[in-house]
Amino acid sequence: MVPSFFTRAAGFLHDFNLDTAQLLPNPVTLLTPWIPHGLKFLNPFENYDKTNTASDIYLQLFTHHRELYHHFIPVFTDGSKSTTQTSFACVFINSTLSFQLHPSCSIFTAEIRAILHSLSEISNYPADNYIIYSDSLSVLQALSSLHRHSHPLAFSILDLHDRLVCKGFSILLCWVPSHVGISGNEVADIAAENASAVLDNSTPLKDFKHYINLALHSRWENHWTSQSMNKLRSIKPVVESWPTLNNRKADTIVTRLRVGHIRYTHRHLLMGEQAPMCTQCNCILSVLHILSECPNFNSVRLRCFQTSYISLIDLLGKTPHVHLLPFLKSIGFYPLI
Secondary structure, three states, X not given: OOOOHHHHHHHHHHHOOOXXXXXXXXXXXXXXXXXXXXXXXXXXXXXXXXXHOOHHHHHHHHHHHHHHOOOOEEEEEEEEEOOOOEEEEEEOOOOEEEEEEOOOOOHHHHHHHHHHHHHHHHOOOOOOEEEEEEOOHHHHHHHHOOOOXXXXXXXXXXXXXHHHHHOOOEEEEEEOOOOOOOHHHHHHHHHHHOOXXXXXXXXXXXXXXXXXXXXXXXXXXXXXXXXXXXXXXHHOOOOOOOOOOOOHHHHHHHHHHXXXXXXXXXXXXXXXXXXXXXXXXXXXXXXXXXXXXXXXXXXXXXXXXXXXXXXXXXXXXXXXXXXXXXXXXHHOOHHHX
């Protein structure tokens, strides 16, 4: 008896750790097009290319930056993403907070969640000057220019930031390069990687879809790898999209050859006849035998492929051999496929 759809769906959600996930709703935000929306951020390192700049230079620049903004309380944030865990950390002067998110969350969500959580923690303190440091330039750039397709947490950050400003807070955002020895950033990086407390299981829809696609592809890949007797898998060992040929007839022929089922070798199953045999080799005819093995066609292979033996992968791989169809026509099998 086939289980019901809902039973199968529940099993699927459980297998992929999705039964506890909660979709993060998209906020209903009306952005006026004539007013720019977003939070600008500081970047004291923008004129320095990280690949060509020594860590000591960055440390000197950061020290100078802190001298200019010494009256702002620093808060460092960072996100972490591994195959099994997504997490973030917020480092304050006297405390470090780190939390795990649902594994389906992206590193972008982890980084932006860290900034939002920092603002939430700041709201519990008296009004003061704060500067939040993040090593995710993409998140800061996204926060600086909001639009209706922005990350849902970006709107939460903007809303909370504006409410804090109205209460007398002064809050700045600043980018810092990662792994150059900036103490707060290094602490946040380690704390994010080692987070153990679970905050919640809310996941943006975009992350949720991406996670499901990866999970399904992984299951498909595992199933495909286990198909040891599948003719197509010997040619296409990895699950991926292959381009189609421009000519419909040629594409049909190549597809039939790839799956190993052509009219000449398999029509006997429909007609109730004996399988066709190779009279010279005394074996059942197959696509592999016709294209690569049968010595009857060695001379034609030499003429078309410059070798008497050529593998099916070379003939029928992602880009079929340019002389495949001429070879089939020369040996008389083209109309039999």
